[in-house]
Every structure is written in C-alpha cells, then in structure tokens.
Amino acid sequence: MFKSLAVHNLSIMASKPQRLRHLAESTVLQAAAAKKPRTMTTNAAASDSDPNPMKEAFSKYASYLNDLNDKRERVVKASRDITMNSKKVIFQVHRISKNNKEEVLEKAEKDLAAVMDQHIARLVKELQGTDFWKLRRAYSPGVQEYIEAATLCNFCKTGSLLNLDQINASLQPLSDPSVEPLQINLLDYLLGLADLTGELMRLAIGRISDGELEFAQKICRFVREIYRELLLIAPKMEDSSDMKSKMDVMLQSVMKIENACFSVHVRGSEYIPLLGSEDTSFSLLGVPEME
Amino acid sequence: MKSVFRSAICTTLSFSLRSLNPTPPLSLLPPHLAFLHHKPSPFTSMASGGGEIGPQAPSSPTVHTLEKQFDEFRHQLDDSGSLRERIRSVAQEIESATRLTQSSLLLIHQSRPIPEVLEKAKGQIGVVRELFSKLADIIREYPGQYYRYHGDWKSETQTVVSLLAFMHWLETGALLLHAEAEEKLGLKPSEFGLDIEDYLVGICFMSNDLPRYVVNQVTAGDYDCPRKVMKFLTDLHAAFRMLNLRNDFLRKKFDGMKYDLRRVEEVYYDVKIRGLATNGDTKGELGDVGQS
Numbered sequence: 001m002f003k004s005l006a007v008h009n010l011s012i013m014a015s016k017p018q019r020l021r022h023l024a025e026s027t028v029l030q031a032a033a034a035k036k037p038r039t040m041t042t043n044a045a046a047s048d049s050d051p052n053p054m055k056e057a058f059s060k061y062a063s064y065l066n067d068l069n070d071k072r073e074r075v076v077k078a079s080r081d082i083t084m085n086s087k088k089v090i091f092q093v094h095r096i097s098k099n100n101k102e103e104v105l106e107k108a109e110k111d112l113a114a115v116m117d118q119h120i121a122r123l124v125k126e127l128q129g130t131d132f133w134k135l136r137r138a139y140s141p142g143v144q145e146y147i148e149a150a151t152l153c154n155f156c157k158t159g160s161l162l163n164l165d166q167i168n169a170s171l172q173p174l175s176d177p178s179v180e181p182l183q184i185n186l187l188d189y190l191l192g193l194a195d196l197t198g199e200l201m202r203l204a205i206g207r208i209s210d211g212e213l214e215f216a217q218k219i220c221r222f223v224r225e226i227y228r229e230l231l232l233i234a235p236k237m238e239d240s241s242d243m244k245s246k247m248d249v250m251l252q253s254v255m256k257i258e259n260a261c262f263s264v265h266v267r268g269s270e271y272i273p274l275l276g277s278e279d280t281s282f283s284l285l286g287v288p289e290m291e
Numbered sequence: 292m293k294s295v296f297r298s299a300i301c302t303t304l305s306f307s308l309r310s311l312n313p314t315p316p317l318s319l320l321p322p323h324l325a326f327l328h329h330k331p332s333p334f335t336s337m338a339s340g341g342g343e344i345g346p347q348a349p350s351s352p353t354v355h356t357l358e359k360q361f362d363e364f365r366h367q368l369d370d371s372g373s374l375r376e377r378i379r380s381v382a383q384e385i386e387s388a389t390r391l392t393q394s395s396l397l398l399i400h401q402s403r404p405i406p407e408v409l410e411k412a413k414g415q416i417g418v419v420r421e422l423f424s425k426l427a428d429i430i431r432e433y434p435g436q437y438y439r440y441h442g443d444w445k446s447e448t449q450t451v452v453s454l455l456a457f458m459h460w461l462e463t464g465a466l467l468l469h470a471e472a473e474e475k476l477g478l479k480p481s482e483f484g485l486d487i488e489d490y491l492v493g494i495c496f497m498s499n500d501l502p503r504y505v506v507n508q509v510t511a512g513d514y515d516c517p518r519k520v521m522k523f524l525t526d527l528h529a530a531f532r533m534l535n536l537r538n539d540f541l542r543k544k545f546d547g548m549k550y551d552l553r554r555v556e557e558v559y560y561d562v563k564i565r566g567l568a569t570n571g572d573t574k575g576e577l578g579d580v581g582q583s
Contacts, residue, residue, distance in 0.1 A: 053466075053526075054529075057466075058531070058533045061491065062534045065488075065534055065535060065536070069537055131435055131438045133441075134437075160356065186364055186367060186368070190364070229357065229358070233361060
C-alpha cells in the first residue's frame with residue numbers, strides 16, 4: 001500500500017520535470033516569457049495606490065535585461081560549441097601525413113561544413129536582426145576559432161589564404177534573406193588569422209619530421225607573408241592590446257618554423273639534395289656565428 | 292642563470308649582424324635553439340620578412356590576392372580609426388558641456404534656491420542635446436555599428452543621464468524615466484537611442500549624489516528633506532531590485548546604492564531623534580513633492 005503510493009509519487013515526480021522540460025522546449029516558453037512582464041506590470045498597476053511609480057517602468061527594463069541576458073547566454077553557448085568543434089577540425093588537419101592527405105582533408109572539410117550548418121547557423125539565427133557588435137564579445141572567441149579552422153583547411157587544400165569575403169559569402173545562405181545577414185567582422189577575422197600561424201607552426205614541424213620539407217617551406221613563406229601584413233594592420237585595430245600579444249606569439253611561431261627549416265637545411269642536407277644558392281645566403285644572414 | 296644566458300645570446304645576435312666576434316657561450320647551444328630563445332626584435336622580424344625565399348614570393352598570384360585583401364583591410368581600419376576620432380572629439384565636447392552643467396548644479400549644495408540653480412544648469416542642456424544629434428548624424432553614416440563605437444561615448448552619456456535625472460528630481464520629485472531621458476536628449480530610439488544599461492548606470496550615479504544633498508539641506512535648515520529623499524531612494528532601490536543583473540559594472544553600481552540609502556537613513560534618524568523634523572511624520576505625505 002505504502003509502497004505503491006510511494007511509487008506513484010515517484011512517478012509523478014519523475015514525470016514532472018520531464019513535462020516541464022517539454023514545456024520549456026516548446027514555444028510555450030516564449031508565451032510564458034511574454035506573460036511574465038505582463039503580470040509584473042499588472043502587479044505594479046494594482047499597487048498604483050501604494051506609491052512606487054517607478055516599478056512599472058522598471059519592469060520594462062527588467063524584461064529588456066532578461067531578454068538580453070538570455071540571448072547573450074545562448075550566443076555564448078553557440079560560440080562555445082563552435083570553438084569546440086572547430087578545434088576538432090584543426091586536430092583532424094594535424095592528422096595529415098604524406099599519403100593520406102586527401103582523405104584527411106576531406107574529413108576535415110566535412111566536419112567544418114557541419115560546424116557551419118549546425119552551430120554557426122544557430123549563432124546566425126540568434127543574432128539575426130540585431131546589432132552584431134553589441135554581443136560581439138559573446139561570440140568572438142567561437143568565430144575566431146572557426147576562422148582559424150577554415151583558413152587552415154583551405155591553406156592545406158589550396159595553399160592560399162581564405163579571404164574574409166569568401167567566408168562571409170558562405171554565411172549568406174544561413175540567414176533569412178529579408179534581414180541583414182551576419183557578417184564576420186574583420187577584427188575577428190584578423191584575430192583568427194593571428195591564431196592560425198600557431199597551428200601552421202605545428203603543422204610545419206610535423207611535416208618536417210615527416211620529410212615533407214617542401215610543404216614546410218611553403219608554410220614558412222605563407223606565415224611570413226601573413227606576419228608581414230598583420231604587422232602593418234595590428235596597431236590600427238580597435239582595442240589592439242589583444243592583437244599585440246598575438247603578434248609576439250606569431251613572431252615566435254614564424255621563427256620556430258624558420259629554425260626548423262634551417263636545421264634540416266644545415267644538418268640534413270642529405271635528405272634534400274637540391275637546394276638553391278640563395279639558401280646559403282640565408283644561413284650566412286641568419287647564423288653568422290657558425291663560422 | 293637562464294636569463295643571463297639569453298641576454299648573452301641577444302647581444303651577440305645583434306652584434307653579429309655587424310660581424311663582430313661571436314662570444315663563447317653560443318657554441319654551447321645549437322644555433323636553432325639560440326633562435327628559439329631569442330626575444331622578438333626588429334632585426335629578426337626584418338630578417339623573416341626579407342629572407343632568402345622572400346624575393347621570389349611576391350610574384351606568385353596567391354600572395355598578390357593576399358596583399359590586396361590586406362590593403363583593403365588597412366583602408367577599412369583607417370576609416371574606422373578616423374571615424375573614432377570624430378566620435379571621440381564630439382564625446383569630449385559632450386564631456387565639457389556636461390561639466391559646465393554639473394558645476395552650475397553643484398550650487399544646490401550651497402543652498403541656492405532650486406529654480407535659480409536649475410535655470411542655470413538647464414542652459415547647458417541645449418548644447419548637450421545638439422552634440423548628441425551631431426553624434427547621431429555621425430553614426431547614421433554607419434548603420435548597424437552603434438555598438439561598435441558605443442564605448443567611446445558611454446561614460447559621457449551616463450554622466451549626462453545622472454545630471455538630467457537629478458535635475459528632474461529636484462524639479463518634480465520623480466524619477467526621470469528612460470523614455471523621458473531620451474526625449475530630453477532629443478534621441479530617437481529607432482536610430483540613435485539611449486542604451487538602457489547606460490541609463491540605469493546614470494541613475495545609480497545620481498543616487499550617489501543624494502546623500503551629500505541631504506546633508507547640506509539639513510545643515511541649511513531644511514529638515515523635511517531627508518524624509519523625501521529617503522522615500523525616493525527606497526522606492527528606487529526597490530525598483531532596481533526587480534532587475535536581474537549580471538556581474539558587471541551596473542551590478543557594482545547598484546550594490547553601492549544601498550550605502551547611499553543607509554547614509555540618508557542615518558541623516559533622517561539624526562534629524563528625527565532630535566525632534567527637528569517638524570512635519571516629518573511618514574504619514575504626512577500629502578502634496579510634499581517639489582515644494583522645498
């Protein structure tokens with residue numbers, strides 16, 4: 001008797017959160033959210049005689065802040081998912097080796113497309129019709145990580161830099177044509193590029209140990225170009241302190257690649273028999289103390 | 292130990308460019324390690340830019356498109372830089388106009404009659420209004436970027452709101468609402484509105500001024516003032532408690548408001564316990580607004 005009652009209770013308790021969650025997921029939530037401020041205002045109206053005239057106005061501010069914070073929270077979540085999954089893409093790219101290039105990159109691209117379809121699409125939907133700059137701080141980390149993954153994939157495939165316009169063009173289909181589409185701003189793009197060099201450094205070191213010196217040198221040239229260009233741009237960026245520290249890290253990465261290329265060049269010249277004459281000038285310029 | 296080592300490497304590196312003698316410690320390290328430990332310096336960055344592969348690189352088409360994109364970025368950033376300068380200069384003008392208002396308004400603490408003080412302070416508001424419309428004009432050229440540059444006029448706006456709200460309270464005894472503040476500043480929410488969080492921060496700033504006002508009013512013999520201010524602040528504090536705040540600046544300001552309230556309560560208590568407040572009974576609330 002008792003037992004069955006308890007079981008009954010339990011089942012009620014178990015079903016309740018379920019039902020609540022179900023409610024929360026459906027559009028009822030929105031209705032509830034819309035209702036909440038209304039009940040607040042009616043409260044305020046009812047207590048009009050007892051004098052706090054500010055409450056009515058403040059209930060408006062409260063619902064504004066609630067909406068904004070909820071939205072920010074959702075954007076942060078989407079950004080985190082983008083970061084996480086973009087990181088996975090980057091790791092996938094690092095699994096590249098001499099003979100599995102195509103399949104590794106194919107998988108990476110597929111994963112990248114999935115990030116776009118699932119998570120960036122969510123972000124786009126969330127930000128639709130608002131000022132993209134307002135919540136930038138909430139989504140910037142995710143976008144930067146995505147830029148990093150997308151440009152890394154693209155570089156491995158084509159050897160060139162994926163432009164911001166190209167990325168933004170790929171975002172176009174995600175958003176409702178009636179509203180202004182989400183465009184990644186150039187600050188996030190540049191910050192993402194700054195991170196890209198770190199990944200390229202890892203890639204270059206890996207390629208060298210795999211004997212793909214050619215590829216490593218290609219990376220080296222590419223990274224140098226990016227560093228050179230960013231050097232001119234970094235001081236112009238708004239709140240550039242973040243970029244400044246990234247520039248230092250970037251230079252370290254560039255030099256690590258150069259040094260790795262150098263040590264293979266100097267010590268392992270048997271691996272790469274044909275090297276141009278200008279390479280000797282490099283060793284003269286870079287390490288004169290060897291003489 | 293390590294840093295000594297490193298600085299030795301640094302100096303030898305910069306000297307070695309001028310083909311001076313290499314110092315002994317370097318031979319202990321493989322040359323690529325020496326590079327790794329070397330801190331970034333203009334010399335190395337130049338070397339990395341114009342290294343041995345450098346000369347052949349710009350000829351390739353990918354580098355060309357790369358350069359083109361970055362050139363464009365540079366222009367865009369230059370544009371936004373000069374835009375920010377324009378915004379900053381207007382914001383500075385707002386700041387100094389606000390300061391004039393504030394200084395006229397401060398006469399309230401020297402127990403000048405309210406209408407006189409308000410009239411003087413209001414004189415500057417027209418200027419502020421004009422400056423805000425100038426700011427709106429600038430932002431209108433860049434639709435959808437209000438919040439990109441918002442930080443550049445934010446704190447000025449908050450101060451303006453606090454002054455307006457204080458003046459409004461002196462005049463009417465009521466709180467200046469967000470829509471009213473927008474109206475006073477001549478802002479249109481559709482294009483260049485007043486950010487609600489800025490408004491709320493401004494209101495918190497105003498609350499910070501109230502204890503001083505109360506103290507000086509009592510000193511000047513207005514014993515009813517503490518009760519009025521206390522009621523207003525209590526209501527305001529209660530209203531603020533309706534907001535779900537994040538851990539941000541506004542939250543910090545709101546947390547500070549209770550100290551203002553406490554100070555006003557103390558003054559009220561001091562006055563009341565000495566029987567100075569003649570009609571200072573909490574029940575006598577009829578028509579006491581804006582009569583002081």
